[in-house]
Amino acid sequence: METTVRVDGGEIWAEDTGGDAVPVVLLHPGVGDSRVWDPVLPGLEGLPRVIRYDARGYGRSPAPTVSYSQVDDLRAVLDHFGVRRAVPAGSSMGGQTALGLALADPGRVAGLGLFVPGVSGYPGLEVPEVTEQIGKLATAGDMDGLVALGLRLWGAAGTPPDRAAADVLRAAIPAWFTTYGKETEDAPVFDRLGELDLPCTLLLGERDQSQVVRCNEEMAARIPGCHLVRHPECDHFPTLRAPQAVAGIINELYAKAV
Numbered sequence: 542m543e544t545t546v547r548v549d550g551g552e553i554w555a556e557d558t559g560g561d562a563v564p565v566v567l568l569h570p571g572v573g574d575s576r577v578w579d580p581v582l583p584g585l586e587g588l589p590r591v592i593r594y595d596a597r598g599y600g601r602s603p604a605p606t607v608s609y610s611q612v613d614d615l616r617a618v619l620d621h622f623g624v625r626r627a628v629p630a631g632s633s634m635g636g637q638t639a640l641g642l643a644l645a646d647p648g649r650v651a652g653l654g655l656f657v658p659g660v661s662g663y664p665g666l667e668v669p670e671v672t673e674q675i676g677k678l679a680t681a682g683d684m685d686g687l688v689a690l691g692l693r694l695w696g697a698a699g700t701p702p703d704r705a706a707a708d709v710l711r712a713a714i715p716a717w718f719t720t721y722g723k724e725t726e727d728a729p730v731f732d733r734l735g736e737l738d739l740p741c742t743l744l745l746g747e748r749d750q751s752q753v754v755r756c757n758e759e760m761a762a763r764i765p766g767c768h769l770v771r772h773p774e775c776d777h778f779p780t781l782r783a784p785q786a787v788a789g790i791i792n793e794l795y796a797k798a799v
Contacts, residue, residue, distance in 0.1 A: 546594065546621045548614045550607030555594035557622050562589035563651055563799045565791055566627045568615070568635025569593070570657075570777070571717070572695055573709035574600030577632065577780045584788025588795060592627075594618050596634075597720060600712070604719035612641040612727065619649065628798050630654035630791050632780060637661060641727045643737060652740040652798025654791050655760070656779045657749055662729025663756050679718060687714050695777035698748040706778050734763035740797040742768040742790050746775030746782070753777065 546555045556575075557564070565588055567578045575593045585591055595602040597609060615638055619627060628651050629639035636658025643650040659666065671694065678686040691710045692703055699706050741764050745757040761769035770790060775782045 544621075546618050548597070548617045549609060551597060551603060551605055551609065553594055553597055553603075553614060553618070554601035555592065555618055555621070557592045558590055560590045563626050563628065564590035564592045564622075564624060565654075565795055566615070566618070566624075566629045566639075567591065567593035568629055568631035568638050569596065569599065570633030570635055571713065572633065572691060572777060573713050573780075574716075576600060576712075577709050577778070580784035581780050581788045581791075584785055585791060587792065592618065592622060592624070596716075597724075598716035604716070605723045608723050608725055610725045610727075611638040612645060615639075615642050616646070616649075625649065626651045628652045628654065628791075628795055630656070630794075631658060632656040633659050633777060637727060640730050640734075643739065644730050644733050645728070647737075647739070650739060652794050653737070653742075654794050655741065655743040656787060656790075657746050657753060657757065657775070657777050658743065658760065660731050660734075660756065660760055661727040662731035662733075663759075665752055666756055668752075675717070684711065684714065694750065698746070698774055698776040698782050699778070705781050709778070709781070731760070731763075734760060735765060737764050740794055741766065742770060742794050744770045744772055744775065744779055744787065744790060746777060746779055747771055747773045748776040750777070 543556045545552050569575045569577050575595045597605040631639035636655040688710050696706045743761045761767045
């Protein structure tokens with residue numbers, strides 16, 4: 542069932558397979574919208590309930606007009622569907638959102654699936670030179686240049702022309718600018734990862750950027766009992782590169798968490 546969820550000062554598109562079971566909630570990365578999960582969905586057909594949505598400005602959700610919080614929007618989605626506990630599965634930006642909810646409201650999170658996740662409070666993930674390049678290309682209106690840069694940065698496992706990754710990037714890039722200055726910064730959680738007490742699996746893409754690999758290794762070491770999966774053929778698009786492996790991780794995690 543597709544629907545519109547009201548959030549503070551706006552709305553977002555969401556989809557729920559329905560039922561009363563504890564759901565898996567799929568949270569997309571900043572380099573794609575909820576459609577990045579399409580290759581994974583066939584492998585999740587055995588789960589009783591799956592929810593996914595587009596963050597503000599991405600995919601089928603309108604651009605934000607007010608300041609907003611990704612974690613608060615996730616709460617709003619759960620509330621809309623009457624979900625008291627969930628198993629978030631988040632990629633990159635979505636992983637950061639999942640961690641934010643798990644630490645802010647641990648009673649609502651039964652388990653965590655983290656796929657090349659970001660995390661607030663970790664130094665060194667952002668590279669000023671890259672930010673400058675993105676700004677120059679955006680000012681010039683060079684969408685092809687932005688896509689090419691994104692593939693060089695995050696798509697090392699792809700084979701040119703890598704149309705699948707290029708397509709999701711092209712769809713996501715406008716949101717980088719429509720959300721700029723409106724998305725509030727998450728509270729730092731990197732130094733709080735040791736507080737987590739729940740089943741957690743983290744997939745690390747060995748062909749991802751070196752600083753992301755290092756960050757993910759440190760995250761897994763800090764999360765008590767975290768199961769670290771190192772995937773040799775994954776970059777920053779694990780749902781495109783290894784959808785069956787991603788689905789398998791989610792299914793195994795759900796069985797432990799619920």
